[in-house]
Amino acid sequence: MSEFALTITPLDLGSIPSEDAILQAAQRILDSVQSWHVGKAIRGVKTFNRPKQAGDGAPWHARRSEHVAEEATFDELWSKLAVNKAENEKEFIPEIKKVTLIKQISPTQSVWTLYYTFPPPVSPRVFTVLQVVHLEETSPRSGTIVSIPIDLSSDQELAKLEEKGVRGRYTSAERIRELEDGKTEWLMATSSTPGGSIPTFIVERSVASSIAQDVPHFLKWFQSLPKAAEVQSNQ
Template sequence: MSEQANFALTITPLNLGSIPPEDEILQAAQKILDSVQSWHVGKTIRGVKTFSRPKQAGDSASWHARRSEHTAEEATFDDLWSKLAVNKAENEKEYIPEIKKVTLVKQISPTQSVWTLYYTFTPPVSPRVFTVLQVVHLEETSPRSGTIVSIPVDVTSDKELAKLEEKGVRGRYTSAERIRELEDGKTEWLMATSSTPGGSIPTFIVERSMASSIVQDVPHFLKWFHSLHKVTEGASN
């Protein structure tokens, strides 16, 4: 990676023609993930630790993070990586109830792709559309570590790509996730995110619910993942 990257993760959308080099994206994600330990420590919910950081210079919104550790019985490194880094958006649609549709907008390379995700919520909240560049990187050296980055992108300048987006209020989020093998045989899942739902939802309402919102993804994922195994076992019997 380059010694110094000027790129930083924010919710300001990128244009497809101005995507920075992949090593700069990964370095920016690593910087955020490494800083989580210095953030404000929030509640531990269902065994998942939460953290937060107020908006700082250069940020467009505050940051929130969660950290969980998983035994091999819950999910191994390979289990998590295969579902969180491969077909990420399609898998999220299966375990995040609010995601109703995902569409691949553009496959840039084997490690970079653009997806649009369509969320619906309980009325009167309108549907939201999030379009992001997803970048994945796997370090095979032991202990293994993998990084997944999502960055908002604006595809409206390309009429054909813009047609792939659903109609809804445009929201934005950026996130950095790290899956890492630990010395005790467990696997760490660390995720940090900054976002805005767009529209007229007051910021204080969004902030108040962020910790519980991001924590829910962990049990939802594990329940969905284990349901896949039950289906497979049932078919083999």
């Protein structure tokens, strides 16, 4: 049996691989980022890309940032990026207008649908994903968050929970890791397609900037939370 790999090919709810297989696939992608083409640094966020390879449904893009405790600690990043991830993303990613929990499979696995809107003439997009989270408590701590596209067409009741829009697909692997210098690394790799008739070259040229901007958007939102400053002062 071949190894499970992260791609934009959606999975049926009945064909989800083991959590170990998902985490191993995410680890392989994240570990490979250091060998990818180095792109522009955008607002202090490093970007990388890898052309579409055999088995990929689309090219891959990645970003890497490091954060001092005054920005966000490991615990703070994990609490907002791994817990209620979709709901929190709606607060700092402007294009996400609605998120819905489709199914809670286990404490570490859940299926969400995310509804994105864009300026005309681009139609709204719907992305439905399985989210898997795993935390390694041994020092230095490391946490992994994986998103995999899911096809709900085999379950009409669950499919009714999706918003109306063009179906897009994305897969992503994120790693939050404590570094020796006291900073926290946030690494994310993703492959995606918005669906519809948007030319691939138009989509691809905007991905690096889009994913890099998510970092300052997150930090701005996080710092605006009422308890953020208080929590940091007590570290």
